[in-house]
Amino acid sequence: MGYSDVDTLAINTIRILAADATFKSNSGHPGAPMGMAPVAHVLFNKIMNYNPKNSKWVNRDRFVLSNGHACMLQYALLHLCGYKVSMDDIKSFRTVDSVCPGHPEAHDTDGIEVTTGPLGQGFSNAVGLAIAQHHAAAEFNKPGFEVINNYTYTFLGDGCMQEGVASEAASLAGHLQLGNLIAIYDDNHISIDGDTNCSFTEDVIKRFEAYGWHCETITDGDDGLQNIEDAIKKCQAVKDKPSMIKLRTIIGFGSKLEGTHSVHGSPLKADDIKQLKTKWGFDPEKSFIVPQDVYDLYNKKGAEGAALEKEWEQMLTKYTESHKSEAADLKRRLAGDLPEGWEKNLPVYSPSDSAVASRKLSEIVLQKIHAAIPELVGGSADLTGSNLTRWKEAVDFQPPSLGIGDWSGRYIRYGVREHAMGAIMNGLAAYGTVLPYAGTFLNFVSYAAGAIRLSALSQVRVIWVATHDSIGLGEDGPTHQPIETLAHFRALPNCMVWRPADGNETSAAYYVALTSKHTPSVLALSRQNLPQLENSTIAHAIKGGYVVHENEKADITLVSTGSEVGICVDAVKYLKEKHNLAARVVSMPCFEVFDAQDKAYRLSILPDGIPSLSVEVMSTMGWERYTHEQFGLNRFGASGPYLDVYKKFEFTPEGISKRAVATVDFWKDVPNIRSPINRAFQQLI
Amino acid sequence: MGYSDVDTLAINTIRILAADATFKSNSGHPGAPMGMAPVAHVLFNKIMNYNPKNSKWVNRDRFVLSNGHACMLQYALLHLCGYKVSMDDIKSFRTVDSVCPGHPEAHDTDGIEVTTGPLGQGFSNAVGLAIAQHHAAAEFNKPGFEVINNYTYTFLGDGCMQEGVASEAASLAGHLQLGNLIAIYDDNHISIDGDTNCSFTEDVIKRFEAYGWHCETITDGDDGLQNIEDAIKKCQAVKDKPSMIKLRTIIGFGSKLEGTHSVHGSPLKADDIKQLKTKWGFDPEKSFIVPQDVYDLYNKKGAEGAALEKEWEQMLTKYTESHKSEAADLKRRLAGDLPEGWEKNLPVYSPSDSAVASRKLSEIVLQKIHAAIPELVGGSADLTGSNLTRWKEAVDFQPPSLGIGDWSGRYIRYGVREHAMGAIMNGLAAYGTVLPYAGTFLNFVSYAAGAIRLSALSQVRVIWVATHDSIGLGEDGPTHQPIETLAHFRALPNCMVWRPADGNETSAAYYVALTSKHTPSVLALSRQNLPQLENSTIAHAIKGGYVVHENEKADITLVSTGSEVGICVDAVKYLKEKHNLAARVVSMPCFEVFDAQDKAYRLSILPDGIPSLSVEVMSTMGWERYTHEQFGLNRFGASGPYLDVYKKFEFTPEGISKRAVATVDFWKDVPNIRSPINRAFQQLI
């Protein structure tokens, strides 16, 4: 094969496009695109299989730019390859509503696999994509039919290398022996603070070898195209380990300031760009230029990719004949649809059924639905026995050589790596054949905040089984008792927070989480047992809020979630007997879903005319949106048996009643009390 | 020296105390205490310098139990050593208001250095304690006076080893060559999911060597006391690297279930405890027993520690004679007091001063106060030039051998390691001689949520300089634009969130953050320039909320923070001109501080009788507590020049006015509009 002048021309074209676009937007990062243009060119021209005309082909090689600030590199490549990124799009880099935003966003731009930029995330997403590939291959490949065999490639810089989330993911990837994962580390010795020598002097190769990775080093990353290609091919041949290539590059290659942090996050000066263009044989007066030879080169590669997919489609046609159900299953999964009738497996409860912890109710759901939804792949951050996230017959996802599972296994032992678990789930969901859920304590979902934010932004369906959801966990104490956590994720756009109060609500939470194709969910589940409520049904609960206990002549509405709903129901009796007050009780397991109901419905649940009091054993923040008064816990909890802790903070029928009485008293002089559902104007959403 | 039967007796006493306490509370983790009792005994008897009668002696060796669930180990040791932990306290393990809660809490229990339990945090706190020690030694030691020379020891298990925050901290500790840090890794092959083989098969020693650590391995951790002592002493002798000892132990040593995950997180059965006691020569019918020989052994060690401190005090007396100002400075810092008059350095602005970004205003504060507050130690997670966290003359905290700073340097290059930065700051603050602050983008403070939660719970003074605080950062786009972040940290108890609107408010934020000894603060600061406001003064702003623009006959109150306050002031004119409505404007830079004002003050700012509208370019969650209507952004932002982004979402005088008109209209029929300040009852705080 070899490399010729047109390859150099292509590489310099990419470099200049990055310089031109950041200059025009007066914003962005030219340095990494200019340094990584050679390896990107080799990867996209000589290595990767993809069809620019169908960015959703399931067996395409995946590419993740973990150093997402280098996105002009990716936009330039997508344009050259022929994805739906025009030169006008590139000219609109970093302007409002452009498909070339400041960091790559998967839901906005054709050909972007995952949303990156927050450092460490993309690399960890890539681990998820590689897990999904191994899993899909084990599920769908049959003798004579290698339906799934793609590689996952990711670029990362010093920032990603330093982030803990990437360390966690790298350790797990090594353990899992993900042979189809190849990471290319841009070792340019520069980060924003200057030389990496000021904070980052570890031996990266040795660290990755310690994780169980195969490693290669390339010292001439600025022009050693053949060396780059050879190294990647060596990595491809290593089938029982993920690979990492340490690629020495010069940041901002070609600029007068190359090799310094000045080119990292600021556009080049006009005269610097001119000297680049002159030096590389471009017209210094013109911008956003792609020589036809370069387009031709990439068009050829694109045509080869289209032919590859066509060949694959022909194989799939034969596969469909001999493996009809597998082929149908693959197609269905890629559409994001669940198997017809799966929801009939959801357990249903009646008030006479015994009290059960919602973490256990969640386990029952998983036990009942896992056979009907084969794409469901679970896991836990080393809390399986506490989160109850594993159905009885589950097989672990493990490299077969370990003898404790196999590649088709549907349960991932994430280890104590919550943040990587979140980022890996984003990659799993992005692959297309997996619907991921995983468990940890609700309090430690916060460790993964960076990943969940990207689940929400990039609109992927992942489910957090977040058990031990409050002071109700008892003895473990304040270090483990969430106070702020629900407020945090309720405030995060496009993230559903569920806190079910009983069995039917738990089934409803799963129903909505599983059928919301473009939204992640956090299910907050109790450690302690919860009674089955009157009037709780799946149909009621999927509205996000409903009346558990009605009273036409109520003096007050108690609005609650999860473990406190049952206590509110008990408080109704207490209020009647001790204070002669009539109360109605609303359960509101999910704010976001309740907000999506029409106003008439919401007003029927939280009506005008009577005051309301929220009851939830954590921060009251956010409850003012629904209720007139709030009973919560705006302080840290306490270590002790959970009933003692509830008593200490007065979350008892008596304690609730005391606040209910105060609420009724405080609002009694207000005529025509208006429900907080009424608002002066609509929010921007 | 050597070890004798009394050492074995002491070790078994600790093991049985852990078994008895977890059995009595029917909750907790006996396995790790039983496995780590030998190394703990060696450490507390033969190695560490401490005085149980004065747990605050500054030159004590620090001990951090990073695997905090093993806290019965620590409580047993504190009791034996003679700290203020009685046998009754141990009997009350994991009950409400005990000083022996489910995980160690520094502010509750004598002798606990930092609050641990959330995995990975303690280890990272230990890195902070070791940094502080190196820094204090460089600042205070003088020829002939080694005032500060303590070691920091930390225990950690597989969970901490897997957490990314600990990986980040380990990498930085290696870079910083922290010779006085010794970590002991409990390599018991067990985590909650079972054998660590299911998720954690990396070569830990090789990884730590890659970070630049010295490593030792001990294979007989259950009884090789001399080997343990020798290994620790070898580590002490390595002065240019932190050390890690991989200690093979059997979890739950002595139990019939030793070596299995059954002993990790559940009490032993009664008959199992009896066989333990019988086997080790204890009365199987008695519980919570400490043989007198064991007390005598520990009392002797305690007396030696008291003598050591006395010797040190004598040295300090001489030091005080020859180094009066250093001695006074040390004393002052340890009391948590700031130097008298420091606040005179805070910059003050008038409305005619030019518009300045609040990140820049923050830099000006740091430039002006750093000389007056020598304990201030700054840093950034590789965003120094963006966060503007470094004063001009700052010296980096670096090992002198690198030639780019020294141990007395007051600026830490944390690298792209936000979570470790947070946990390290907790350790720095806990040491006593350092007041830490550090910067990153507000959006990435979320990466450190696990650490900040512990700052708040353990009541330490750390300051986050959180720049690029909103969609106002512009081009970097939604991946970098906080929406939920302020709601998250506002909901976290004992954490102050400041969003200053101009120069005087920025000075006020620093004033309150620096003088709040027991509370962490997050300062949300703008990338873009902000005008200096009329009526803004430090005295006003330190109340958390005040009137920027008064109008006795206002139709509406606009309540805002940070970059939106100036736009609200512009909206006043617009409202008057276009709609003939009179508006007053309130700036509320800090909810938590405003909440602490008396009700009369709060009602004077947010009075009855007129409707109010909050204006903040992020989640409206929480604003319902202060205002009748809310204008915010309950969706993700957009990438583009910031003024375009503000315009897209209508955060302009016109957009604000539109909502103000709707608010006035919506509330015009309500008589005697009640300010949300009025509440039916007080919150639990």
Ligand SMILES: [Ca+2]
């Ligand atoms: Ca770099």
Ligand SMILES: [Ca+2]
């Ligand atoms: Ca372990």
